Structure formats: structure tokens, C-alpha cells
């Protein structure tokens with residue numbers, strides 16, 4: 001329906017109302033914050049919330065709860081890694097004795113930053129006679145911190161650093177930048193002690209941090225054995241597991257401990273199509289009983305995303321060097337897993353973009369979306385294929401988007417994602433997770449997502465495209481309600 005006034009007029013009204021509001025806001029305790037989110041559109045459109053509009057949109061969005069559908073908390077060196085993946089994905093509630101500030105700072109994602117800068121972060125430590133930077137830091141934190149400053153020089157502008165910086169600020173009250181000041185070394189040692197203490201009681205720290213950040217729950221992709229091996233079951237109070245299916249796709253190519261666990265637990269070592277189906281069905285059954293909430297794969301990092309269903313007779317159930325045959329086996333597994341997910345109403349997460357760019361365009365996923373209308377597919381990240389992902393989410397009622405990790409790549413990529421999806425997609429199609437290796441990084445990503453989304457929405461409210469209440473409703477859905485629905489009320 002056409003608006004009863006032209007855009008220029010809207011802008012004039014907006015300007016007038018902004019002036020009125022600014023005058024009024026000086027009288028309120030919210031002062032400048034309220035001015036930033038003047039709720040102009042809300043005055044143009046009759047408000048559903050009445051006095052609630054006096055609160056700025058940004059203030060309200062900063063307080064919204066978050067349910068993150070995609071995290072990797074615990075994927076740090078202090079907890080460790082085995083052949084099958086990070087130990088945090090193999091065992092519930094692992095708490096490290098000797099976590100350090102450096103474990104959080106130099107998480108797996110930091111390797112991308114230092115690699116593109118062309119440096120080895122351990123090089124100086126080795127020259128000083130230590131095996132790794134953390135060993136040096138434990139022995140001589142002051143000297144090692146100087147090395148950290150040199151490593152991070154020139155990386156402060158990246159999304160990765162911005163998220164960590166905001167995370168430390170939100171959870172420890174200190175910025176990394178402050179720690180770079182020449183007289184800050186005692187603060188570095190103090191922060192390191194805090195990290196060590198909080199990580200030695202990690203599950204209670206997670207709960208505390210979630211309370212501070214208003215994170216209601218997270219989902220983490222893990223191996224099946226996570227459902228059976230546990231150090232501290234309290235992790236389940238804040239997280240629900242998703243079953244990683246990647247290692248099923250390379251079952252014969254790369255035998256792993258995680259797959260050996262599945263073989264032992266099911267009592268099936270499959271060598272043909274029917275046995276493999278039975279093997280997968282039993283794994284899914286076990287996962288279901290252990291409280292898993294869906295499935296996840298990262299095949300986009302190693303292959304294209306066309307998962308056409310093969311005939312059983314075309315699939316090879318043994319190791320092969322034939323790449324085409326490896327792909328066909330992956331297609332078989334993917335389709336069987338989707339079948340099993342469909343039976344349970346489980347959603348399936350799939351990586352899109354960020355790596356392997358020639359092959360990680362999501363358009364071929366149409367085959368899968370069409371074949372399994374009962375499965376809700378969540379496309380993760382999506383940069384730089386935001387438009388393609390948006391097209392798919394618009395075209396298929398079972399396709400959704402989680403722009404997780406885009407802030408860690410570049411805060412601007414998250415903003416571009418929001419600008420692309422809002423206005424094109426129904427509000428039910430997007431959910432905001434963080435894909436973070438630590439609660440600290442998730443806290444920073446969430447902080448940035450809240451402010452960026454608030455600014456993107458406020459701009460539209462100011463332009464008169466929709467009102468304050470509609471903007472807030474969208475933000476509520478993006479931050480928690482959509483994920484709660486897709487991941488079945490976890």
C-alpha cells in the first residue's frame with residue numbers, strides 16, 4: 001500500500017520530531033542515549049507500546065536476550081585437541097587447570113590473522129629458548145607481553161580483535177588496548193590470573209558470563225561421544241549439542257577415534273549401503289537419547305555443495321583415491337543423514353562461504369532443500385554469498401540464515417548481512433549466533449551485533465520504513481525467538 005506522503009515529507013517530519021524529542025530527552029534520565037535512538041518513526045506510526053517508546057531502541061536492543069545456535073566454546077589449546085577434533089567436542093564439561101590469557105587471545109581464529117600478516121607467533125619465544133609463547137609468558141610475563149604487542153600490532157582493526165576486545169571489556173572490565181600501554185604489565189598479570197581462575201571452574205564461569213551477557217543458551221556441534229563421556233554435566237545447563245556429521249562423510253578415507261567410538265557403540269562396522277544406513281540410524285538414535293538437537297556439517301570447506309542423491313550401486317564402501325567416488329560417498333551420507341534428521345524434526349546447519357570460495361556458494365544447496373522439505377536448513381556465515389543465501393532463504397520455506405562469525409571476520413560484514421536481509425526476508429528467517437571459540441569472544445561478538453543491528457534498525461525507523469515496535473520485534477526474533485523455534489524450544 002502506498003504511503004500517504006512522499007519520502008521528503010517523512011524526512012521533514014522526522015527532523016521536526018527529532019528536535020522535539022531531543023528537547024524532551026534532556027529532561028529524561030536517559031539523556032544522550034535516548035537522543036541517539038529518537039524513535040522518530042514510532043511517532044509517525046502509532047505506537048503499540050505507548051510510553052515504552054521513550055526508551056531508545058539501542059538501549060532496548062542492548063538488553064535483549066540471545067540464544068546462539070552456533071558456538072565452539074572450549075576450542076582452545078588449554079583444553080586441547082586430538083585426532084578427532086577439539087577435546088571439548090569429545091567430552092562434556094572439560095575444565096583446564098592452566099588456561100591463560102594467551103589461550104583466549106591466540107585461539108584457533110588468531111592463526112588466520114597472524115598467517116595473513118606472515119608471522120609465526122612463537123618465533124620470538126623460540127629465540128628466547130622456549131618451546132611456545134605461552135611457556136615464555138608463564139616464566140617471564142613482562143617480556144613475553146612485549147612480544148604479544150608486536151604480534152598484534154596492525155591487527156587491532158580486524159573484526160577478530162574487535163570482538164575479543166569488546167568481550168574482555170564486557171566480562172573483565174578491561175580493554176586489550178589498555179593492556180598495550182607501557183605501564184600496564186601488572187594489569188596483564190592480573191587479567192591472566194583471572195582467566196586461569198575462571199577457566200579452572202569453567203562451567204560456573206560460563207553460567208556467570210551468560211548471565212552478564214544475557215545469553216540464554218548456546219548450541220555446539222560435537223561428536224557422538226560427547227553425549228556419553230563427561231567431566232562436568234553442568235555444561236548441559238547452558239548448551240545443547242548438535243551432531244557433527246563430517247566424519248561420517250569421510251568414514252573410509254579418514255578413520256578417526258570418533259568414528260571408532262560410533263562403531264563400538266553401535267556394534268556395526270558397515271561395509272555396504274544397508275549396513276551403513278543401519279549404522280547411521282543407530283548413531284542418530286543414540287544422539288537423540290543423549291539429547292542432541294540437530295546436525296551440522298562443514299563440507300563447504302572441502303567440496304562443492306551439490307548433494308545429489310546417488311544410487312546405492314554407484315557408492316563405494318571402502319577407501320579410494322578417486323575424488324569423484326569420495327564425493328559420491330559424501331552425497332550418500334548427507335542424504336541419509338537428512339533422512340534421519342527429517343524423521344526427528346531436527347534442523348541441519350551447513351557452512352556457506354568464508355573458505356574454499358570457488359566451491360562454497362550455496363546455490364547448489366537447492367537440491368537438498370527441495371529433497372527434504374521437512375528439514376530446516378540453517379546456512380552459517382554466508383559471507384560473501386549474502387545475496388545468494390538471502391535468495392535461498394526467500395525461495396525455500398525450510399532455509400534459514402545465521403550470520404555467525406561475520407563480525408569476527410569484519411564487523412562491516414555483519415552490517416552488510418543485516419542490510420541485505422532486513423527488508424528482503426521475513427523476520428523469521430535470521431538468527432544471530434557467534435561461532436566463537438570462547439565465551440569471551442562470543443560476548444564481544446554479541447555486544448557488536450547488538451549495537452550494529454540497533455543502528456541498522458534505527459536508520460530505518462528514522463526513514464519511516466517501519467516503527468519502533470516492529471524494529472524491536474525483529475531484533476527479538478533475530479537474537480533468540482527464531483533460534484528457539486528452529487532448534488525446538490531448547
Ligand SMILES: [Zn+2]
Nearest residue numbers: 070071072435
Ligand atoms: Zn563453526
